[in-house]
Amino acid sequence: MTFSIAMHLRLVFVFAKVFCNEIFVYGILNKRQKGCTKASKYSERKNMETERFICTTKVMIICIRNNFTMLFAFKSVPLSYTPMKKYFTILIVSLLIKHSVSAQFSSVLVSVDGLTCAACSYATQKSILQLDFVKDVQMDLNTHVATITFKEGKKVSVDLIAKKVFDAGFSVGSLYGIFNFKSIAISNNYCFNYEGDNYDFIQVKDQKLNGEVKIKFAGDRYMRKKELKKWTSLLKGNCSSSGNSKFYYVTIE
Numbered sequence: 001m002t003f004s005i006a007m008h009l010r011l012v013f014v015f016a017k018v019f020c021n022e023i024f025v026y027g028i029l030n031k032r033q034k035g036c037t038k039a040s041k042y043s044e045r046k047n048m049e050t051e052r053f054i055c056t057t058k059v060m061i062i063c064i065r066n067n068f069t070m071l072f073a074f075k076s077v078p079l080s081y082t083p084m085k086k087y088f089t090i091l092i093v094s095l096l097i098k099h100s101v102s103a104q105f106s107s108v109l110v111s112v113d114g115l116t117c118a119a120c121s122y123a124t125q126k127s128i129l130q131l132d133f134v135k136d137v138q139m140d141l142n143t144h145v146a147t148i149t150f151k152e153g154k155k156v157s158v159d160l161i162a163k164k165v166f167d168a169g170f171s172v173g174s175l176y177g178i179f180n181f182k183s184i185a186i187s188n189n190y191c192f193n194y195e196g197d198n199y200d201f202i203q204v205k206d207q208k209l210n211g212e213v214k215i216k217f218a219g220d221r222y223m224r225k226k227e228l229k230k231w232t233s234l235l236k237g238n239c240s241s242s243g244n245s246k247f248y249y250v251t252i253e
Contacts, residue, residue, distance in 0.1 A: 103194055104180040105156050106212075108148040111173035112165055113224070115144045120170070127168035131160055144173075155195050159246055162221040175222040177250070181209035191239035197246040198239040202231075204252050218249040 115121055121139040124146060128137045133154035138147045146165075150156050162172050184192065187206045192199040202218065217223075218231045235249050 102182055102184055103192075105150065105177060105194065106180055107150065107178045108146075108156075108158065108161060109176040109178070109214075110146045110148065110161065110165060111175070112144050112146055112170050113173040114170040115141075124165060124168045124170055127164040128161060131157075131164060133157070134161075157246065158217060158248060159221065166221075171224075172222055173224050174227075175217045177215050177217065179209075179213050179215060180211065181213050184209045189238045197248065199248050199250050200237075200239040202234045202238075202249055202251050207252075213252065215250045215252055218251060 112121075112124055115124065118141060121141055121144075125137045125139050128134055128146065128148060133150050133156050135149045135151045137149075139145075140147070148161060158175065158177065162175065165172050185206075185208045186192065186201050186204060188202065188204055190201045190204070192201065199215075201215075218228075218235065220228055223231070231249070237247070239247060
């Protein structure tokens with residue numbers, strides 16, 4: 001089973017970092033308060049500052065690996081405080097379930113403007129293949145459409161795909177993403193979060209998405225200028241984003 005893990009790994013990391021600080025740092029500064037004596041017994045060999053460092057390091061390892069090694073790494077975190085490990089386990093399991101079954105980003109279809117020969121097509125293909133999350137790129141010389149598939153367990157950046165087309169010396173005429181949804185109810189301006197990135201559905205009817213769905217990306221990097229004029233007034237930023245997360249406007253034709 002393929003998991004959409006990037007988002008819940010980030011959440012697990014933030015949770016663990018905050019929790020470790022609460023347990024270890026709070027325990028050092030407030031040993032006399034109720035509950036903190038338990039924190040001082042986490043390890044007989046290492047002081048609490050060392051334990052906090054080990055805990056945070058383990059979680060960082062968790063965040064950059066896939067779900068199978070994540071569980072292995074978590075089991076090796078030196079936390080003997082049963083309630084903490086219990087709640088941490090519940091969080092991981094709930095996030096795995098919540099974010100693994102909702103959707104899967106399987107491929108992207110990019111219409112590339114400016115391709116005039118096989119060499120141009122090859123240059124575009126080579127540029128896109130430089131992205132670490134891209135598994136394969138198939139170029140159609142007749143339609144000038146690139147079909148891009150992704151590596152399992154890698155976070156996809158549509159923004160970087162468009163950038164690679166521009167880097168090759170061409171422009172994006174249109175860009176579509178193929179998602180496999182599982183009972184996602186959407187409405188106009190619905191904000192969908194996938195692997196930490198936000199997708200704002202614009203100009204859509206109330207509907208439930210099931211199975212393979214082709215969604216269109218809107219914006220100056222993903223469509224021709226002439227078509228962009230029709231969408232400009234609708235690109236109002238209804239979803240929020242923070243940190244390294246991306247924000248996309250999408251629609252269903």
